[in-house]
Amino acid sequence: MVDIMPSKPPVVFPQEQRLLSAFGERLRLARLRRKLTTSTVAQRAGISRSSLYNAEAGNPGATLGTYLRVLAVLGLEADINAIAADDKLGRKLQDLALMPVTRPRLRTGRNSAPADRPEAADLGEQHPASADASRPGGKKAAR
Numbered sequence: 001m002v003d004i005m006p007s008k009p010p011v012v013f014p015q016e017q018r019l020l021s022a023f024g025e026r027l028r029l030a031r032l033r034r035k036l037t038t039s040t041v042a043q044r045a046g047i048s049r050s051s052l053y054n055a056e057a058g059n060p061g062a063t064l065g066t067y068l069r070v071l072a073v074l075g076l077e078a079d080i081n082a083i084a085a086d087d088k089l090g091r092k093l094q095d096l097a098l099m100p101v102t103r104p105r106l107r108t109g110r111n112s113a114p115a116d117r118p119e120a121a122d123l124g125e126q127h128p129a130s131a132d133a134s135r136p137g138g139k140k141a142a143r
Contacts, residue, residue, distance in 0.1 A: 012060040021058030027067070028056040030074045045069035 012020070031041055042052045047066055055062040055070055071077045 008061075010060060017058065017060070019058075020060060023067075024056045024058035024062075027070055027074070030076060031056075031070075034074065036073075041070060041073050044073045 031038075038049050038052050042049045045052070045066075047069055051062065051066050052070060055066050068077065068080055071079060
């Protein structure tokens with residue numbers, strides 16, 4: 001099996017690019033706080049200096065493996081567990097799918113809606129025969 005890498009990185013939207021750039025900057029600052037050079041981190045991570053530069057620059061072509069190796073060299077590899085750990089939207093969608101669908105029950109009996117108009121039961125309409133019985137004196141209306 002031959003894996004073929006795309007010749008250019010995928011299209012990244014501006015908001016995503018800002019996230020990658022901020023992540024790369026945090027990696028660079030973590031490296032500098034530890035007083036490590038790019039050569040040292042690249043060698044310990046087993047990547048080239050240009051790959052490290054791409055990761056620190058937030059280049060969308062940098063691989064997740066590169067980011068993980070750099071995090072490991074900096075002692076921050078456990079931070080990768082925080083990515084997508086709290087999927088609020090996914091849980092909300094799942095909960096909505098699990099909620100039972102409630103449908104209105106059709107009333108049966110003397111005051112029920114006609115079978116050909118079940119929506120009348122939802123509107124509180126009465127069957128014509130029962131409407132006549134509710135008139136004063138119980139008399140039918142003249143038609």
